[in-house]
Amino acid sequence: KKLVNWYSYHKMNVIQYKLTTHWGQPLRVSQRCWTIARFPSNTKIKKTRMSTKYVIALDEGTSSARATLYDHTCTPVCSTQNAVQLIIPEPGFVEQDPIAIWEVTKQCLRELVQKAKSQNIDISRENVAGIGITNQRETTVLWDRITGKPLCNALVWSDTRTKSIVLDCIAKTGSADAFREKTGLPISTYFSAVKFQWMYQNIPAVQRACEEGTCMFGTVDSWLLWNLTGGTEGGKHITDITNASRTLLCDIQALTWDEELLQTFSVPKSVLPEIKSSSEVYGHVSENCDFGLEGTPISSLVGDQHASLVGQKCFESGSAKCTYGTGCFLLVNTGEKMVPSESGLLTTVAYQIGNNRPVYALEGSIPVAGSGVNWLMDNMGFFESPVEVERLASSVDSSAGVVFIPAFSGLFAPHWKIHARGLISGMTLHTTKEHICRAFLEATCLQVDDILKASKSDAGIVLKQLNVDGGMSTSDFTMQLQSNIVDIPVVRVPDPETTSKGAALLAGLATDLFSMSQLTEFEKGEGRVFKPAMSTTERAKLLNGWQRAFASLDDDAEENK
Numbered sequence: 001k002k003l004v005n006w007y008s009y010h011k012m013n014v015i016q017y018k019l020t021t022h023w024g025q026p027l028r029v030s031q032r033c034w035t036i037a038r039f040p041s042n043t044k045i046k047k048t049r050m051s052t053k054y055v056i057a058l059d060e061g062t063s064s065a066r067a068t069l070y071d072h073t074c075t076p077v078c079s080t081q082n083a084v085q086l087i088i089p090e091p092g093f094v095e096q097d098p099i100a101i102w103e104v105t106k107q108c109l110r111e112l113v114q115k116a117k118s119q120n121i122d123i124s125r126e127n128v129a130g131i132g133i134t135n136q137r138e139t140t141v142l143w144d145r146i147t148g149k150p151l152c153n154a155l156v157w158s159d160t161r162t163k164s165i166v167l168d169c170i171a172k173t174g175s176a177d178a179f180r181e182k183t184g185l186p187i188s189t190y191f192s193a194v195k196f197q198w199m200y201q202n203i204p205a206v207q208r209a210c211e212e213g214t215c216m217f218g219t220v221d222s223w224l225l226w227n228l229t230g231g232t233e234g235g236k237h238i239t240d241i242t243n244a245s246r247t248l249l250c251d252i253q254a255l256t257w258d259e260e261l262l263q264t265f266s267v268p269k270s271v272l273p274e275i276k277s278s279s280e281v282y283g284h285v286s287e288n289c290d291f292g293l294e295g296t297p298i299s300s301l302v303g304d305q306h307a308s309l310v311g312q313k314c315f316e317s318g319s320a321k322c323t324y325g326t327g328c329f330l331l332v333n334t335g336e337k338m339v340p341s342e343s344g345l346l347t348t349v350a351y352q353i354g355n356n357r358p359v360y361a362l363e364g365s366i367p368v369a370g371s372g373v374n375w376l377m378d379n380m381g382f383f384e385s386p387v388e389v390e391r392l393a394s395s396v397d398s399s400a401g402v403v404f405i406p407a408f409s410g411l412f413a414p415h416w417k418i419h420a421r422g423l424i425s426g427m428t429l430h431t432t433k434e435h436i437c438r439a440f441l442e443a444t445c446l447q448v449d450d451i452l453k454a455s456k457s458d459a460g461i462v463l464k465q466l467n468v469d470g471g472m473s474t475s476d477f478t479m480q481l482q483s484n485i486v487d488i489p490v491v492r493v494p495d496p497e498t499t500s501k502g503a504a505l506l507a508g509l510a511t512d513l514f515s516m517s518q519l520t521e522f523e524k525g526e527g528r529v530f531k532p533a534m535s536t537t538e539r540a541k542l543l544n545g546w547q548r549a550f551a552s553l554d555d556d557a558e559e560n561k
Contacts, residue, residue, distance in 0.1 A: 053127060053513050055128065056296075057132045059499050060220050061325065067109050074505055094159040095155060096153060123292075130299030130513070134301075134304050135224070140155045140195040141222070142209070142216065151203065155199065158326075169264070179248065182252070185347075197267075210268055219246070231288070241275055243302075248261065249267060249272070277353060279506040308329075308469060310501075311469075311501035314467065317334055318332070321467040321468065323499070326371045330363065330455075331348075344414030354509075366412060376440060389475075393477060405420075406440060441477070465488055468491065492528045
């Protein structure tokens with residue numbers, strides 16, 4: 001037996017134990033606590049304060065890294081966040097320094113431990129059940145197995161330098177959808193396989209490491225796990241199925257690396273990490289790490305958008321969430337059924353818990369959302385703080401015919417136009433920065449509407465509501481606009497950091513801090529609901545203007561080829 005709780009209830013002292021087997025492991029048949037003692041509350045007994053178990057979520061995103069401490073009810077206790085710098089040497093090139101990613105990660109964890117101590121929270125090894133890692137997907141890191149050093153900068157998911165490789169592959173295979181049946185993905189600059197191929201073709205250090213058998217390939221989750229578990233001294237080279245499913249190298253039905261795809265993109269199998277589920281213990285924090293969590297299990301790996309789906313409790317088929325971050329990503333849970341898309345969406349693994357069957361999703365990805373707000377601020381000088389975009393956009397009644405298509409790095413789902421460039425149309429002498437700001441926010445919402453229509457076409461799923469999170473979702477004006485355009489209620493959860501929460505839930509599942517039944521019981525909180533408030537005529541006018549702008553975008557794309 002293991003003492004798990006002591007409390008007073010209706011003037012009775014209650015002691016609860018969790019039943020265990022004779023060798024001390026929890027009984028799998030039941031995770032319930034069994035009450036074995038009740039006696040009057042005035043009875044003199046010795047009270048012992050029970051240690052609270054915690055779980056840590058590490059969220060390494062495109063623009064920042066965050067570490068958050070959650071308690072046994074998956075309520076956030078404290079967190080730290082630090083910026084991660086993008087390197088943009090020329091148009092279309094987007095890079096990050098893997099060493100900087102690792103250093104910022106360590107800084108976040110170190111500061112989290114210090115912050116917890118300052119609040120008298122004990123997060124010693126005994127009290128932390130596990131660490132969950134969630135990460136920006138597709139971003140590709142190559143490093144040397146012997147030295148532990150990166151072979152070059154990481155190529156970020158939004159990098160488009162691989163266009164010629166993509167076009168060559170499409171020409172050879174005859175279709176951008178040649179591998180959709182296996183991978184659920186089109187051939188695109190978005191995914192890791194073509195990024196590896198560019199690195200191999202253009203960086204001598206990568207070629208040498210591949211020839212010498214010391215090259216290691218991974219998305220950011222693999223890079224962080226390898227370093228956390230010892231690096232050159234026994235680090236674990238592992239990824240989870242959600243990240244693997246975004247490489248264009250994984251058969252998402254077989255859940256394995258595919259030999260045909262490896263040959264197509266010239267990726268040696270020896271460089272790849274082992275594929276595991278999104279919720280299990282992969283290893284433990286190395287003694288070489290100096291932030292006070294040595295020996296803690298690392299018990300979840302999951303791509304950021306998949307983590308957000310879990311954090312939003314979208315466990316039922318037909319439930320959906322949309323995250324407004326650097327980009328905008330909408331996932332619709334399709335259950336254990338892999339739904340091929342004929343409407344330009346991605347079929348992806350939503351998550352896999354331990355040895356259970358994977359859950360699949362349809363995804364629409366929009367490369368520019370929050371980054372477009374930064375463009376309006378930094379490049380155009382329209383305002384000094386990102387929050388001001390809402391004030392400017394809401395100060396005018398409409399965009400006055402202005403349509404903004406923010407195709408700064410092409411367009412992703414459901415359009416997949418790699419040659420597209422940004423377009424602002426419909427301007428007159430009356431146009432102001434306020435109209436352009438409003439047109440940009442409308443563009444984000446209109447692209448989400450395009451994705452919802454595609455998911456309805458593919459899976460026949462008609463959403464009753466859209467759950468939202470992420471930085472831009474804090475804007476009441478933008479979320480009301482979103483509800484008006486998609487014509488269904490939009491629900492914003494009280495805690496917008498659902499990505500971190502999803503990683504924490506999966507980490508706690510793997511270490512028995514949580515059970516699956518508890519995940520649905522945890523208080524989700526009352527969110528803000530935005531209901532449609534736009535006339536049918538006004539909505540149709542907005543949609544028609546959007547479609548006309550796309551027609552001219554197609555012409556421009558042909559000229560850019």
